[in-house]
Amino acid sequence: MKLTIYGKKDCPFCDKAKLLASQLNDIRKDFSFEYFDYEDEGFTKETLGEKLGKEISTLPQIILDDKLIGGYTDLEAYVRKNKLFARQ
């Protein structure tokens, strides 16, 4: 399970996504994540949207194993629904 987060500076939801990812990284042996500042990676929202195959207006954008999950709230819902905090 690999999570990729595209975020930006001064973005509370990007920080929340990073924190949740680091918690999952601590809890799960099968989990890893990478965080990218989209501007540092040379993206604009348009070019990032092109890469992700979806027009985007907000950050973070979170991808799990090549599948676009959405933003922080979508990630939290996904983690709950799939019980990723449950004992392995």
Add this chain to the structure above:
Amino acid sequence: MEKKKNIMALDKNIKILLVDDFSTMRRIEKNLLKEIGFSNIDEADDGVTALPMLKKGNYDLVITDWNMPVMQGIDLLKAIRANPALSHIPVLMVTAESKREQIIAAAQAGVNGYVVKPFTGATLREKLEKIYSRIN
């Protein structure tokens, strides 16, 4: 005599017992508690360890995981409510599942709050504010 304290809403000095058999999860929850200003926190790795600590420790709040070996969180909650010296202590149940029957069972056993993992410090603060607003 009951040692119930008159706790004002979110008194940051309250003594908290964090119960979870998974030490990583305890660390995560402890960090979240610290983030929202609580630092008087002890830890126990299951209900059996927690009960004697509660009897000796004059705790103001228990935050317990549901799913633990030996003694589950729901059984710890029932033991707390059955003991006149402990029954006043608010209990926040933490779980990875949001099954309706679990929530009902916890409510029937006298839980004060219920939070599904994952959660942020802000969510934890909201849950604690809700608990103490009801108590006060």
